Structure formats: C-alpha cells, structure tokens
Amino acid sequence: MNRFAALLDRLAYEPGRNAKLRQMTDYFRITPDPERGFALAALTGALSFRHAKPGLIRTLIAERTDPVLFAMSYDYVGDLSETVALMWPAPSPEARASAAFDLSPHAGRCEEGDVAPPPAPSLAEVVETLQTLGKAELPNRLAHWLDGLDETGRWALLKLVTGGLRIGVSARLAKTAVAALGDTDTDEIEVLWPGLAPPYENLFAWVEGRAERPEADDPARFHPPMLAHPIGADDFATLDPADFSAEWKWDGIRVQAVAGFCPDGRHVARLFSRTGEDLSGAFPDLLDRLTFDGALDGELLIVREARVQSFNVLQQRLNRKASTAKLLAEFPAHLRAYDLLRDGAEDLHALPLTERRARLAALVEKLGDPRVDLSPEIPFSDWDGLAKARANPETVGAGPDAEAIEGVMLKRRDSAYLPGRPKGLWWKWKRDPFVVDAVLMYAQRGHGKRSSYYSDYTFGLWTAGADGDTLVPVGKAYFGFTDEELLQIDKFVRQNTVNRFGPVREVLHEADTGLVFEVAFEGISRSTRHRSGVAMRFPRIGRLRFDKPPGEADRLDTLLKMLEAAEATPASGGRVLDASARTGKRKGG
Amino acid sequence: MRPDELLCPTPAGLCCPSGNFFVDPRRAVETALITHAHSDHARPGHGAVLATRETLDLMRLRYGENFAGRTQAVAYGETLTIGDVRVCFFPSGHVLGAAQILVEKAGLRIVASGDYKDVPDPTCTPFEPVRCHVFITEATFGLPVFRHGDAAAEVQKLVHSQNLFPERTHLVGAYTLGKAQRLIAMLRAAGHDAPIFLHGAMEAITGYYAGKMDLGDLRPVRDATKADLVGAIVLCPPSALGDRWTRRFSDPIACFASGWMRIRARARQRGIELPLVISDHCDWDGLLRVIPATGASEVWVTHGAEEALVHWCGTKGLRAKPLHLVGYGEEEEIEVLAASTEAATNTPAEGSGA
Numbered sequence: 051m052n053r054f055a056a057l058l059d060r061l062a063y064e065p066g067r068n069a070k071l072r073q074m075t076d077y078f079r080i081t082p083d084p085e086r087g088f089a090l091a092a093l094t095g096a097l098s099f100r101h102a103k104p105g106l107i108r109t110l111i112a113e114r115t116d117p118v119l120f121a122m123s124y125d126y127v128g129d130l131s132e133t134v135a136l137m138w139p140a141p142s143p144e145a146r147a148s149a150a151f152d153l154s155p156h157a158g159r160c161e162e163g164d165v166a167p168p169p170a171p172s173l174a175e176v177v178e179t180l181q182t183l184g185k186a187e188l189p190n191r192l193a194h195w196l197d198g199l200d201e202t203g204r205w206a207l208l209k210l211v212t213g214g215l216r217i218g219v220s221a222r223l224a225k226t227a228v229a230a231l232g233d234t235d236t237d238e239i240e241v242l243w244p245g246l247a248p249p250y251e252n253l254f255a256w257v258e259g260r261a262e263r264p265e266a267d268d269p270a271r272f273h274p275p276m277l278a279h280p281i282g283a284d285d286f287a288t289l290d291p292a293d294f295s296a297e298w299k300w301d302g303i304r305v306q307a308v309a310g311f312c313p314d315g316r317h318v319a320r321l322f323s324r325t326g327e328d329l330s331g332a333f334p335d336l337l338d339r340l341t342f343d344g345a346l347d348g349e350l351l352i353v354r355e356a357r358v359q360s361f362n363v364l365q366q367r368l369n370r371k372a373s374t375a376k377l378l379a380e381f382p383a384h385l386r387a388y389d390l391l392r393d394g395a396e397d398l399h400a401l402p403l404t405e406r407r408a409r410l411a412a413l414v415e416k417l418g419d420p421r422v423d424l425s426p427e428i429p430f431s432d433w434d435g436l437a438k439a440r441a442n443p444e445t446v447g448a449g450p451d452a453e454a455i456e457g458v459m460l461k462r463r464d465s466a467y468l469p470g471r472p473k474g475l476w477w478k479w480k481r482d483p484f485v486v487d488a489v490l491m492y493a494q495r496g497h498g499k500r501s502s503y504y505s506d507y508t509f510g511l512w513t514a515g516a517d518g519d520t521l522v523p524v525g526k527a528y529f530g531f532t533d534e535e536l537l538q539i540d541k542f543v544r545q546n547t548v549n550r551f552g553p554v555r556e557v558l559h560e561a562d563t564g565l566v567f568e569v570a571f572e573g574i575s576r577s578t579r580h581r582s583g584v585a586m587r588f589p590r591i592g593r594l595r596f597d598k599p600p601g602e603a604d605r606l607d608t609l610l611k612m613l614e615a616a617e618a619t620p621a622s623g624g625r626v627l628d629a630s631a632r633t634g635k636r637k638g639g
Numbered sequence: 640m641r642p643d644e645l646l647c648p649t650p651a652g653l654c655c656p657s658g659n660f661f662v663d664p665r666r667a668v669e670t671a672l673i674t675h676a677h678s679d680h681a682r683p684g685h686g687a688v689l690a691t692r693e694t695l696d697l698m699r700l701r702y703g704e705n706f707a708g709r710t711q712a713v714a715y716g717e718t719l720t721i722g723d724v725r726v727c728f729f730p731s732g733h734v735l736g737a738a739q740i741l742v743e744k745a746g747l748r749i750v751a752s753g754d755y756k757d758v759p760d761p762t763c764t765p766f767e768p769v770r771c772h773v774f775i776t777e778a779t780f781g782l783p784v785f786r787h788g789d790a791a792a793e794v795q796k797l798v799h800s801q802n803l804f805p806e807r808t809h810l811v812g813a814y815t816l817g818k819a820q821r822l823i824a825m826l827r828a829a830g831h832d833a834p835i836f837l838h839g840a841m842e843a844i845t846g847y848y849a850g851k852m853d854l855g856d857l858r859p860v861r862d863a864t865k866a867d868l869v870g871a872i873v874l875c876p877p878s879a880l881g882d883r884w885t886r887r888f889s890d891p892i893a894c895f896a897s898g899w900m901r902i903r904a905r906a907r908q909r910g911i912e913l914p915l916v917i918s919d920h921c922d923w924d925g926l927l928r929v930i931p932a933t934g935a936s937e938v939w940v941t942h943g944a945e946e947a948l949v950h951w952c953g954t955k956g957l958r959a960k961p962l963h964l965v966g967y968g969e970e971e972e973i974e975v976l977a978a979s980t981e982a983a984t985n986t987p988a989e990g991s992g993a
Binding site: 062063064069119120122123126127128129132133136137201533 | 902
C-alpha cells in the first residue's frame with residue numbers, strides 16, 4: 051500500500067503525461083504481482099467492491115476528533131478524504147493493543163507499553179478484503195488500516211475505498227504505461243481488456259514476454275474520437291461553404307456507443323465518454339437500445355416529450371450516483387448520432403464524411419429506435435446564412451430544441467475520421483453569449499483545488515438608491531478566468547478587503563476604486579431568489595477590466611432591457627428559462 | 640494591572656504604553672522591539688530598534704545601513720528595563736536570531752513569541768518555553784490538518800527524486816531567509832555533498848549564514864554553465880518558480896519547501912511537482928505542545944487560523960482571544976500565490992518563512 055500511495059501521491063502532482071507514464075511504468079516494473087495488478091485495476095477503475103460511504107468516514111473521524119475543529123479543517127481543505135487523512139490521530143497504545151488482539155488472535159500479544167503500530171496493509175490485502183468484508187466489519191477494519199499508515203498512505207486508502215481516485219490518469223494512460231513494459235501497442239491491450247480481470251497476471255506476463263497473448267477480443271472497444279477546432283473570424287475567408295456540411299452543436303455529452311458480437315455469439319454494448327471512460331453503468335436505459343453492430347459517435351442528451359432538454363437537466367442526472375427507475379423515467383437518455391466509425395466488421399474511418407453519414411443514416415433507420423436518432427444537417431449556402439441559423443436555431447428547424455444548442459459544427463464533407471484534433475477539417479462555432487461589465491463586490495474561497503484562492507465572485511451592477519447610485523449584486527461566477535488571472539484577482543481581493551464574513555471577503559467597490567469584470571452569460575430570466583430580480587444563466591468571467599473605473603460599469607437597467615428583449619422574442623438568442631433552471635457546474639471544454 | 644494594559648493591539652502593532660515601545664510594529668514608530676528579520680515583522684524606518692545581533696545584521700542586509708535611527712543588540716536571556724517594564728529575549732527556533740520577547744511588569748508576564756517552532760533546526764538556537772501568564776502565539780498552521788511530520792524524511796524525498804530523475808534540475812522554492820539555509824544544512828546532513836546553486840536573491844543572506852556555520856559548496860546560478868545545472872539542486876525564492884528565469888534549467892522539477900505543501904490543493908494549484916512539507920512554524924501538534932508548556936492561563940492568537948486555536952484553548956479551560964493584528968503572514972500568502980507570475984528579478988516581499 052505504501053508504494054502504491056507514493057505512486058498516487060507523485061501522479062497527483064505530476065502535470066506531464068510523459069512523466070506520469072514514466073512513474074507508472076517504473077512502478078509496474080518494480081512492484082511484484084499481484085500488487086501491481088490491483089494497482090492497475092485501481093487506476094483503470096476496474097475494482098468492483100462496494101465503496102465506503104463518506105458518512106462512514108465522517109463517523110470514524112467524529113469518534114476521534116473535536117467536531118468544531120473537524121468542521122474548520124474540512125472547510126479549509128475542501129476534501130473529506132484529505133482532511134481525515136491529515137487529522138487522523140496516532141492510535142493510543144491501548145487501542146493498538148486491543149486492535150492487534152481483536153484482528154489477529156493468533157499473532158500473540160505484545161508486551162504492554164511496547165506496542166508497535168499495526169503494519170501497513172498491502173494493496174492486495176485491502177482489495178481482497180474489501181471484496182468479501184461484511185458491511186458491519188468495515189469500520190473497524192478501515193480504522194485498523196488507517197492506524198497503520200502515514201498521511202499519504204491514509205489519503206490513498208481513503209481515496210481508494212470511497213472510489214474517489216481522481217489523480218488525472220485515464221484508464222488508457224495506465225494501459226499505455228503497462229504497454230511500455232514491453233514493446234506493446236496500447237490498442238492491443240484495449241482489444242484484450244474486457245476479457246481480463248484483476249490482478250492481470252496474464253497481461254503482465256504477456257507484455258513482459260514471459261507468456262502467450264491472452265485470448266480475448268473486444269467486440270465493443272473504444273475508438274479515440276475526432277475533435278473540432280474553435281473557428282475564428284479570420285478562418286471563414288479561407289473556407290469554401292460548399293466544402294462543408296453543418297450540424298447543431300448539441301449541449302450534451304460527447305459519447306461513443308459501441309456494440310458487437312463476441313465469438314460465442316453474445317451481444318455486447320458499451321457507452322464511452324470522449325476520453326474513453328466507460329459510462330455504461332450510468333445509462334442502462336440507453337445501453338439496452340444499442341442492439342446494432344457498430345461504433346457510433348454522437349451526443350448524449352435528455353429528451354422529454356420529444357424535446358431536447360438543456361444541459362442543466364442532463365447535469366441533474368449526472369449528479370446522481372445510482373440509476374433508480376425513477377431517475378431513468380424522469381431523465382430519459384437519448385443518443386443523437388452524427389458519425390459511424392465501424393459498421394459490422396467494416397472499419398469506416400477512412401471513408402469521407404458524406405459516405406459515413408449515409409451509412410449512419412441507414413443504420414439508425416434500421417435500428418428504428420426513437421431513443422437513437424440522427425443529428426440533422428443545417429441547410430445553408432453561404433457563411434452569412436449559417437450565421438443566421440446559428441443566431442436563431444429555432445427558425446431553421448431546431449424548434450423547441452434550441453435551448454440545447456450551443457452553436458454549430460462545421461465538418462468538411464470529404465473528411466476522413468481522424469482521431470485527435472486535426473487542423474482544418476472540423477470546426478465548432480459557438481453562440482455569442484450576453485456580456486455586461488460588472489463590479490466585483492464579494493469574494494469567497496473556492497473548494498477542492500481552489501480552496502486557498504478567492505475564486506468565487508459576487509458581482510453587481512449600478513442602480514439608483516436613496517443616497518445616489520449603489521451596486522446591487524446580480525450574480526456569482528467562479529470560472530472563465532485563466533490561472534494567471536485568478537492570481538491577479540486573488541491578490542486584488544486580499545489587498546482590497548474591507549470586511550470579512552467567515553470565508554467571504556467584501557471587496558472595495560466604489561465608483562472610483564474596485565475591479566470590473568466583463569461577465570459573459572448564456573441567458574437571463576426573472577427570479578424571486580435574487581435581490582436584483584434577475585438570474586443569469588451560466589455566468590462566467592470574460593475579461594478583467596483593471597483599466598475601467600467601476601463607476602463606468604453597466605447598470606441594472608441594461609440587464610433588465612436584455613431581459614425584456616428576451617421575453618419579447620422568446621425565439622431569439624436570449625433563451626428564457628424557468629426560474630428553476632439553475633446554473634451549475636458545467637462540463638469542461 | 641490588566642494584561643491588555645501592559646500590551647495592547649493597535650493599528651501599528653502590539654504597543655506597550657508603560658515602556659513606550661511596540662513589538663514588531665507594522666508602521667514606523669519611535670521604539671520597536673523586533674522578534675525576527677522577516678519583512679512582515681521587521682520594517683525599516685523606526686527611531687530605535689532593539690533586537691538580537693543576528694536580526695539586526697539581517698535587517699541591515701535587507702534594508703541597508705540606515706534601516707533605523709539607532710539599534711541596540713540584545714542577547715538571548717539578557718534583561719533590559721524600559722521605563723518601568725522589564726524585557727527579556729528568548730530563542731524562538733524560527734530562523735537565525737529569532738526571539739520571543741518577555742514583557743514583565745508588576746509580576747505580570749506576557750510573552751510575545753513572534754513566529755516559532757519547537758522542532759530541531761540546525762541553523763538556529765532551539766526554542767525555549769518561557770513561563771508566563773499570557774502567551775501571544777501565531778497560528779499560521781493553526782488547524783489540525785497541518786502536521787509537518789519529519790523534515791528529514793521530506794529531504795529524503797528530494798534526494799530520492801534526484802536519483803529517479805538524475806537528468807532533471809530540481810528547482811526548490813524556499814523562503815530566502817531561514818528556510819533556504821535550513822534546507823541546505825539538512826541536505827548536507829543527508830549526505831548531499833554536490834554543489835548547491837543559489838538564485839541571486841538568496842546569495843547575501845545565505846552568505847551571512849555561511850559565515851556562522853558550514854553549508855558546504857554553494858554557487859551562484861548566474862556563474863553556472865548549463866552542464867553544471869543538469870541534475871543539480873537549485874534553490875530560489877518561491878516567486879521565481881515558474882518564472883522565465885527557470886528556462887535555463889534542463890526539464891526542471893518544481894519543488895517547494897513549505898508547511899503549506901501539506902494541503903494538496905495549494906501544491907497542485909502552483910504546479911508544484913514535488914512538495915516538501917518543511918516549515919519554520921509550529922504545526923498543530925507543536926502549538927498544542929508549546930502552549931501548555933508556557934503555563935499561560937491566557938492565550939492571544941495573532942495571525943493564521945486564530946479561530947481553531949482559540950476554540951482548542953477553550954476546550955482546555957484556557958482563556959483565549961484572537962488579536963486581529965492585520966498584516967502578519969498576509970504577504971507570505973500573497974507571495975505564495977503570486978509566485979508563478981512575479982518576475983524573479985524583483986526581490987520578493989518575504990513573509991514569515993512558512
């Protein structure tokens with residue numbers, strides 16, 4: 051466990067892909083079976099024990115620490131496992147003695163006053179124990195292991211048992227590190243992977259040249275996806291509209307739906323994220339529909355009553371861990387397909403888009419499932435025409451689905467499907483957001499990796515008050531800025547604090563001194579929850595305007611006019627949302 | 640006499656009206672007693688400065704000959720009388736020359752401890768607990784999650800990483816005064832005999848330390864060739880990490896020696912690849928050892944996570960209050976945050992050497 055914890059610790063801090071690979075390969079090289087195999091399973095998310103609930107971890111720490119100090123510490127660190135790993139008290143000699151007696155009755159009792167801490171468990175012991183351990187035994191066992199580990203070991207163990215092993219390593223990268231043990235191609239491992247199981251001794255033996263290739267071909271393997279570049283204003287002059295087809299850019303999750311037949315005739319289907327993470331478990335309702343034999347590229351959406359829902363709605367489903375029947379009924383998953391990479395046994399990557407699309411249309415039609423449909427093409431003849439469609443999707447065939455559209459995609463008709471982000475073939479053209487210049491009023495420390503930064507901002511606009519103009523808070527934003535801008539804002543906040551309310555600082559905001567943000571947002575609606583009476587959708591910091599005196603920032607009237615315009619023409623870009631549609635954390639990119 | 644009549648917090652810092660002096664004032668005052676030379680405690684421009692010989696020397700290195708109207712060197716254990724107040728300096732174990740200051744009048748004893756740590760440091764005189772009625776403590780790491788562990792084991796991590804990546808320069812961010820020299824001394828104790836290279840901003844202070852103890856072969860980065868720096872350990876102010884200055888090194892690994900490195904978010908956010916949890920402040924366990932050892936029945940908490948420490952004191956039946964002195968530790972935090980954007984040519988505003 052110590053060696054695995056040290057690996058996780060280094061990986062968590064290592065930004066470079068190649069250095070990560072080197073550390074993992076080094077670990078796999080020096081660590082014996084079965085320990086390394088369980089590590090590979092942990093890194094690829096292939097472990098299948100029942101995870102400990104955060105509530106259990108909280109109970110364990112509550113039995114050992116002052117609740118006030120725990121609350122302050124958790125607030126500061128922002129991560130439960132890390133807080134507990136750091137705060138976990140050294141076991142008292144009596145506790146050690148009784149634990150040693152309880153857990154290993156055959157080990158013999160130690161002399162009083164000379165009790166060593168329990169030995170650090172191996173990763174294999176942890177994984178194998180967790181697979182069979184009864185729920186009631188878990189707390190004691192976990193506490194015993196924690197007693198035997200140091201801060202890093204405890205952190206790694208808690209991440210592992212709670213299933214929160216987020217260290218910036220994809221399953222594919224871990225497999226690549228294994229491949230580097232020998233002269234193996236990662237795709238070869240991908241093909242075998244579904245037929246393998248922890249601790250993967252046959253895989254290591256094959257990669258290291260000590261045994262034959264394990265027998266297992268995956269009929270539903272992941273294909274690295276093709277990605278688009280953002281289009282710039284200057285790009286259009288160099289592009290001929292006739293070379294391109296256009297589709298809506300759907301505001302869902304990019305997925306790959308792959309299905310096929312095993313040699314024994316069994317049908318297998320999987321749903322992958324664009325990074326190759328297996329999402330199948332989260333979408334059983336969609337998985338059942340993937341009865342074809344092929345690999346589809348598309349967008350996962352929530353569709354209710356034939357209407358595509360906004361990303362906010364999809365987010366609500368993603369936030370739930372368990373897929374209950376109620377959840378599946380309330381948030382029906384839908385696949386909107388736009389490409390076909392494999393059709394039966396035939397690999398289509400090299401075909402031009404138009405041919406792949408024709409094959410896709412045929413496959414979707416044959417499937418005949420309302421939950422799987424074709425992403426429509428947008429008719430256009432020149433860039434101005436497409437710009438109009440992009441500004442008003444409702445009027446160009448998208449209808450009520452417009453709310454789930456975040457722009458248009460341009461794809462060269464003759465483009466082959468090239469994994470990665472090849473230049474010049476696919477372009478994304480997002481919709482313009484609304485923009486106002488607002489004044490920073492309050493700042494709050496972030497959570498997680500931003501726990502030491504003032505990264506959550508409340509901003510305001512001017513309105514007439516009893517004693518002249520005053521700022522009224524209109525929204526909060528916590529992203530949109532670069533790391534460097536975050537440092538600048540953080541510094542500004544610390545140097546211009548006028549009041550502190552717990553984790554919140556009030557920042558100087560007067561007509562001549564303060565910080566102006568250009569705030570971009572996607573939509574606007576009336577809200578009774580906000581003092582200003584309006585709620586912005588998905589606000590984020592566009593630019594820092596250190597150059598602009600706060601007195602010249604926008605007024606609340608500007609926002610109200612935007613709202614009125616949006617209400618007057620609901621089909622315009624200012625999509626009017628239910629007051630219940632809350633902005634939430636968004637997917638990356 | 641009430642304790643807050645003997646020493647009271649003012650916007651300029653802790654003031655002793657009976658002796659007409661301030662402890663670590665943030666603004667220029669007539670008479671300043673200074674615990675140690677970090678810039679958030681030691682400001683230039685006071686009429687008179689009373690501090691240890693080392694603190695005065697270090698202030699002179701920082702601010703030049705005329706950093707104060709006049710100075711008076713005070714030895715550890717020496718007792719002075721200022722007005723009708725008795726004052727005595729005791730080692731605080733924080734950095735070279737760092738002191739706790741005992742202020743005593745009419746039987747009432749208050750210790751202003753400045754910044755301190757009670758764990759071994761080869762570069763300074765060990766901390767001594769001083770019996771007092773009121774103990775004024777920092778709380779830079781005043782949360783139970785701050786457990787610095789064994790500093791020697793952290794140094795081993797650096798040595799191990801150097802073995803693992805022998806072709807990469809290990810660029811170690813460390814506070815210019817105190818941390819850098821402690822790290823050098825610990826690397827030497829761990830058997831690292833190779834030359835250690837120094838950023839320009841560290842040369843003068845490290846030179847001063849080297850006049851008082853053996854720090855081995857130290858060389859300025861500016862005189863080194865590219866080949867010298869391959870696989871070398873290079874010390875720089877934290878603000879130089881990630882700066883253009885680092886481009887001269889071969890595939891550098893960014894390391895940072897600080898108590899803040901205990902919190903993963905802090906290390907990650909700064910792009911630190913090898914965090915080294917080494918601090919010149921007490922960790923939580925250290926604070927909990929020191930406070931009872933002073934015998935104080937009342938604790939004033941100056942800067943850091945005051946709330947948690949005040950709460951803990953309450954659970955132990957000690958009267959405690961936060962002093963809300965503005966400005967201590969703050970610069971350091973900003974320096975930590977700003978490190979990746981600031982130019983290395985600016986000598987960084989140095990904080991209290993966390």
